Amino acid sequence: MKKRNIPIILLAIAVVITGAWGYWQYRDKNRYYTFLDNQFQRMFYDTIGNVETISTDISKLLVSSQEKENIVLYSNILMNAYNAQGNLAQLPIKHREISKVEKFLNQLGDYTFALSRKNLNGEELNDKDIENLERFQSYAMDLGKDLHGLHDKALKGSVWKGELRRKGTKELNEEAKKKSEIQTRLVKFQERMVEYPELIYDGPFSEHAIQGMKPRLKGEKAGEEEARKRAVQFVGEYVVEKVSRSEESKSRLSAYTFTLKPKNKEEGKENPIYIDISEIGGRPMLMLNNRKVEKANISAPQAVKIASKFLEEKGFKNMKPTFNLKNDNVLVINYVYMQDGVMMYPDLIKVKVALDNGTIVGFDSTKFLISNYSRGIKSPRLTPQEAREKVSIRVETTEEPRLCYIPTDYLKEIFCYEFEAQYKGDTFFIYINADTGAEEKIFKLIKSENGILMI
Structure with missing residues (x-):
């Protein structure tokens, strides 16, 4: 009789142990959620502080007349813009839906840096600078108000914990389709950002340097059919199954935009290729293939050789590779134009190479087409x-x-x-x-x- 009771006793002990283990797991999980919740709330509060300080410092800048004070304000705005962007990037939000908010913060910092350079050179703010700063301040105030609108929810702990718990449940896929309160507020904010200042400093060798520049591209205007043919030729006729016209390009150059359907697409996936062909001259401007690159089979030097050969074959001669960056098994390579042995950094082309099979999955010659021309290079005065x-x-x-x-x-x-x-x-x-x-x-x-x- 006692022997028959042994399995029952062992089972009871096992149930107790399992229950205790489950309780401790549950408690540890809650502690983990609480820890992350506190971390997210701290980042959230820091973001609010960053944005409010930005708005205040811009208002001070607009009424300041002292260069020394301006330098301090420029530095504070720059620091807070980048800190806000960093904090925002770490919050549990679908970042593709707040890309304009992140871009706004990034470009605010870069524009402020450009103005600080003017200040150091003794240049005063012109009317356009003042107008841009006023608009930046307006957007910063709006963003601050939207963040404050979430303040109570964050205090109650219902914002981040809800996000975390959803991501830990079986209903993840369904819940992920829903927008959180934070996403909804920030999406509404970026919908209001229809236009913001375009006079932006984003690095001396970047696309922003061409804003406001009169394009130097010359040639006859290409018709839609001619542009369509050139789009297919650029990608490769053997690749393209179908071509359809998309909406007009909003680039600095007027262009025809096409969507190309590849022949050898993955089953169940379209993997479309997007391409812009300039109206003037019918030149390829932009090309993007967003296919997923699972792994890297070729090295960066091999990818550079592939990209260099590609540019040569497509008629972009005398291009020198400079710097590159690998991201998601894709290598982005910057090329500059060479004239008589002199590097022309304004004449930039970017090429993206997939590292699984070496195909070209991205191309951007916008800056090259806008700024490239034959310079009258003189001998330098200094040796x-x-x-x-x-x-x-x-x-x-x-x-x-x-x-x-x-x-x-x-x-x-x-x-x-x-x-x-x-x-x-x-x-x-x-x-x-x-x-x-x-x-x-x-x-x-x-x-x-x-x-x-x-x-």
Whole structure:
């Protein structure tokens, strides 16, 4: 009789142990949720503080007349814009639905940096600058109000915990389709951002340098059928099954936009290819294939060779690869135009290579088509040795400097010597005006497993 009771006793003990284990798991899970909830709330509050400070500092900037005070305000706005963007990026939100908010914060910081450079050069804000700052402040105030509208929900703990618990349930796929309160508010905010200032500084070698520039592209206007043919030719006739016309491009150049349906698409997936062909000259401007690249089978140097050959075959001659970045098994490579041995940084082309099979999945020649022309290159007033004397004595330069044209914040170009310099194990690129000896730009070279960038 006692022996028959042993399994029952063991089963009861097992049930108790399992229940205790389940309770501890439940409690640990709740602790984890509470920890993340507190983390998200802190980031949320920090974002509110960043945005409110931005709005306040812009208002101060608009009434300030002292250069020293302006420098402090510019620095604060820049720091808070980037901090807000960083905090926002870590919140449990579908970021594709708030991309304009993130872009707004990023460009606000970059625009502020451009204005601070003007301030350092003794230039005053013009009417356009004032108008842009007022609009930036208006958007910052709106964003602050929307964030405050979520304040009570965040305090009650119902915002982040709800998000976390949904993501831990079997109903994840269904719930993920629903917008959280935070997403809804931020989506409404970005819907109000119909237009915001376009005079944005986003790096000297970036697309923003072409805003306001009169395109230099010349040629006869291409008709829709001709543009359609060129779109297919650019991608490859063997690739394309069907071509359809999309809405008009909103690029700096008027263009025809087409959607190409590939022949060898994955089963159940369209994987369309989007391409813009300029109306003037019928030149390929943009191409994007958003197919998923599962793994990397080829190296970055191999991808660069593939991209260089592609540009040569498509008629883009004398292009030199400069810097690249790997993301999601795709390598993005920047190319600059070479004229008589001089690098033309304003004439930029970007090429994206899929690292699984080496196909071209992205192409952007917009900046090249807008700014490329034959420059009248004159001999520099300074010799390489004289220019080297303008570089800090604390750095070591090991190679001969290269001549180049670099774009400025405000649609001009500067003829420079490019020095590659070393300092305490870091690599820098220093740009010295080839005529005046002024130090125009300094960039730090960042090498990582994902590629090479200058910041």
